[in-house]
Amino acid sequence: MWPLVLLLAPLPWGEKDTPAKPLPHQDLRALHLTLPGVVRAVYLDNGYVEAAHVVLEAETRSPERLLRLAQRGAEEAWRARPSLDEVDLSVYGAPYRGPEDLPLFTASVPKPLAPAFFALKAPEGYERLWLNPGKTTRYPSEPVLEDHPALDGPEAFRARERANQILQSRVGVKGSLLYHGDPTRPFTALTFDDAPHPLFTPLLLDLLKRLGLKATFFVIGRNAEAYPYFVRDMVAAGHELGNHTYHHVRLPKLPTQEIRRELLLCNEVLRAITGQVPKYFRPPGGRYSPAVLKVAEELGLTTVFWTDDPGDYAGLPTSILERRLEAHLRPGGIVLLHDNVVGTLEVLPLFARKAKARGLALGTVGGLLAKR
Incomplete structure (x- = not known):
């Protein structure tokens, strides 16, 4: 029964953690x-x-x-x-x-x-x-790119998570994990990871304003620390902020107290800049474990995954990114793009037109979860 059900599931997942992919070279x-x-x-x-x-x-x-x-x-x-x-x-x-x-x-x-x-x-x-008032980093940022969620835990945990993904794709959000929004509502969440970036963020914010779109930015705490004015720009433009940890490291390999520290540090940086603590969290690279989910829930964070990742980080032609985005575009979906990629700037206007033609509104994760 399970193999048939999994074949029908519309969401990507990974059985176990996989090696980090190298960050792509971008010709600027x-x-x-x-x-x-x-x-x-x-x-x-x-x-x-x-x-x-x-x-x-x-x-x-x-x-x-x-x-x-x-x-x-x-x-x-x-x-x-x-x-x-x-x-x-x-x-x-x-x-x-x-x-x-x-x-x-x-x-x-x-x-x-x-x-x-x-x-x-x-x-x-x-x-x-x-x-800089004298702050240093504890860990280097890791080149962990979000291609599919990767579960680190016993088989019972992985089976339960796969079942949750399938259930949400049919009936909507369940508990403190978000794999899929309401599939009967013509709304898709637009999310960007790894913000802010001192070259790409102002260009992306300008483009979103021209397109009339709001999005959720999953922010790396150390980036927000160094470029707080871009974070303020996001909030002033009506965008939503999410927690993407402070250092952007693989969380499952860390002790529980360090996982908690990563999330708390990011929360505190965003609170200091904006006066608000984020409600949503996305683990770097989609790498997570029972401990990661437990800590996030204890901190009042909803862990947000995705249904649509075109691989914008891979340096693919715009035509391929557009086809991949359109192939997974759906009511209740969650689109994952990156804040620091040339291809994102190129494909976003095309994707926005496709979504509008299908009668789908693009917006924040909060908008996805809003009651009708």
């Missing part, structure tokens, strides 16, 4: 800056506006010198490409070891605010910057 257009300390300078557009991200390394820890370095980076970026609508900056300690470290300083400079940013003499009085 480079800005050629002459400023010493430039690690990387790239730019991207969403079809309407252009943004750049300049990564710098600095020997100094002086707030004023970090600010001046960032100002010079922004000046050179606009000199190299005057058409930019925004320049975002991340300054790390030298030598730059990669994004596993928290930056020393970050700033977001939309063109209308550029005069105010360049006029600063000290890193204060400008809401779109962050000066």
